[in-house]
Amino acid sequence: MEIVERISELRKIVAGEKKKGARIALVPTMGYLHRGHLTLVKQAKQDGNYVVMSIFVNPLQFGPNEDFARYPRDLERDAKLAEEAGVDLIFHPSVEEMYPQQNRTTVQVSELGDALCGLSRPTHFRGVTTVVSKLFHIVQPDRAYFGQKDFQQYLIIRQMVRDLNFPLEVIPVPIVREEDGLALSSRNVFLAPEQRQEAVVLSKSLIEAEKLIKQGERRVDRIEAYIRNKITQESSGEIDYVEVRSAENLVKPEVINESVVIALAVKFGTTRLIDNCIVEV
Amino acid sequence: MEIVERISELRKIVAGEKKKGARIALVPTMGYLHRGHLTLVKQAKQDGNYVVMSIFVNPLQFGPNEDFARYPRDLERDAKLAEEAGVDLIFHPSVEEMYPQQNRTTVQVSELGDALCGLSRPTHFRGVTTVVSKLFHIVQPDRAYFGQKDFQQYLIIRQMVRDLNFPLEVIPVPIVREEDGLALSSRNVFLAPEQRQEAVVLSKSLIEAEKLIKQGERRVDRIEAYIRNKITQESSGEIDYVEVRSAENLVKPEVINESVVIALAVKFGTTRLIDNCIVEV
Structure with a gap:
């Protein structure tokens, strides 16, 4: 090389x-x-x-x-x-x-x-x-x-x-994750040990939101609220955004009737992490 | 082909x-x-x-x-x-x-x-x-x-x-010109016969301005004014701009002490013509 x-x-x-x-x-x-x-x-x-x-x-x-x-x-x-x-x-x-x-x-x-x-x-x-x-x-x-x-x-x-x-x-x-679900990122090294543990809430909330959609939830605001609540309750992370968007063009759908990306950005201290999940419907 | x-x-x-x-x-x-x-x-x-x-x-x-x-x-x-x-x-x-x-x-x-x-x-x-x-x-x-x-x-x-x-x-x-000096342009076909004749003032004024610089004129405003006057006096053309600028980066020089482009755009009726001349100093 x-x-x-x-x-x-x-x-x-x-x-x-x-x-x-x-x-x-x-x-x-x-x-x-x-x-x-x-x-x-x-x-x-x-x-x-x-x-x-x-x-x-x-x-x-x-x-x-x-x-x-x-x-x-x-x-x-x-x-x-x-x-x-x-x-x-x-x-x-x-x-x-x-x-x-x-x-x-x-x-x-x-x-x-x-x-x-x-x-x-x-x-x-x-x-x-x-x-x-x-x-x-x-x-x-x-x-x-x-x-x-x-x-x-x-x-x-x-x-x-x-x-x-x-x-x-x-x-x-596709995204590669740690065993506990945290998406790999060069910025993960900046996380303090407690932050590192808390950050697992990001992927967890995405998985649960995906499950909700698969179970039939079609309301964008419900999905976003669910994730926001979970992150706020289970971590010290400061939410930048949590959004459900078209996976094709990032337009916000009225209801979830096409493939969407659930995307989020959350700050732990000065370290900003992003994660997402594509959900095919 | x-x-x-x-x-x-x-x-x-x-x-x-x-x-x-x-x-x-x-x-x-x-x-x-x-x-x-x-x-x-x-x-x-x-x-x-x-x-x-x-x-x-x-x-x-x-x-x-x-x-x-x-x-x-x-x-x-x-x-x-x-x-x-x-x-x-x-x-x-x-x-x-x-x-x-x-x-x-x-x-x-x-x-x-x-x-x-x-x-x-x-x-x-x-x-x-x-x-x-x-x-x-x-x-x-x-x-x-x-x-x-x-x-x-x-x-x-x-x-x-x-x-x-x-x-x-x-x-x-380099620019290719008609015999009388008019720079070739696909838009020249839109010129009425009088406009076509008048339009020769563009290249003429550039040639004269170049001569002034070669003779020692270094003031940008003098060169621009000379061309503006000539075009206004000798044609019905409506001046969009007449500018002396650095031929390297189009910055307006204080005085002409580097290679410049004299550039102009003039409208004859609805037809907008451009022309220019590089002057090495």
Whole structure:
């Protein structure tokens, strides 16, 4: 496995692999890998690709009061895990390599990015779509793999790829969880032990809400209220949002008569966690 | 020469050419070709490329009160001219092919697009950068050719390509003019005979302004006033703007001590013409 910091070098290697007939997969990450990322890699490997993993903590997608500076980083550990999982090449550019001059160009997806995480993080998705566009142009993958934990991000990237005709396939990969149900996240390391225990309420409330829908509940407000109550009663978590939305376009349904995503964001101290669950009806 | 309307077909043909080792050039146009467009083609051909010309009148870059509906179209004539000039393939998609679903994604370049044509056409450049991004992803050219008549557009595209790491080269081609100096434009056909005669004042005033700078005039307001006066006195044209700007980034200089573009837009009746001149100092 190679680790490359320069765009020009990355391009040369990828072009060589393409010439040999390889299909290129991109797994974009911000590093500090966990089993969620590694599942993306394994999926990409299983699909027969040459797997490029980007590790780049992208300043553009952090708000001014967010955790860009303290976002966890550990390249040595990441490289070991990535290699074991089957990554062929890590692309690990510096901020200067990615943004050598003042960046004036942004890629923006309207509507899909306005709700949910877009409300408390108004410039976040613009930062994501812009850096993902750059990575797509740098790596020129045939396929790109995104985890469904960031379900809104996945929908936005899918929309961007369709709207702008990016010549690649976006592949979603299901959430990976700890044994007790907590969705894996690089930010979990920030949780104090009590918070870590309390945070299990997120996945638990999603599972119970799913059960309610499967049992016939169709009222959006009932589902949302159920989850809110449970989180408030069983944890110190501060709710950012709990929302039932169309799993296709994030529009809020009148009643639940299509596949929906139940999505939530909750803060434990300064650590903001997200989770979601797709319910087919 | 082939004419292709479908994205999938275009991609197949281009992939085949690439496999044979061809370098792909894109000449994006809105059709109704004139010698300006054909000069782009000849340049692209001379550089040894397989030349794809797109002909697409892009609704996204026209404002609600602009001339999208009446923009001149004549594919048969265009095809003949394109073939003679050396185009290998015309990509002529329908609006539905380019925008099959509601388009939610836009690509936007800040600052460069705010002045000059961006003032009277506030959504124009966003429409241009978005459709050009789409065309870049569809055709995947190695090089793309843009005329310098739309100098602001050229700078914006160049900035977009740099910022987003599009894997291609943007090549500017000088303005082509009628014998009396009028810059070629598909919109020239809308000029009444008197307007056509009057419109020569645009290039004349640019030439004289260039001469003033070469003779030592360094005051921006003097140059702009000179051109405004000349146009007002010698024509019925209604000035949209006359501006001296940095040829690198369109910032207005205090005094002229770097290469500048003198750019102008003037309306003759309902027909808006643009022209410009780069002056190296």
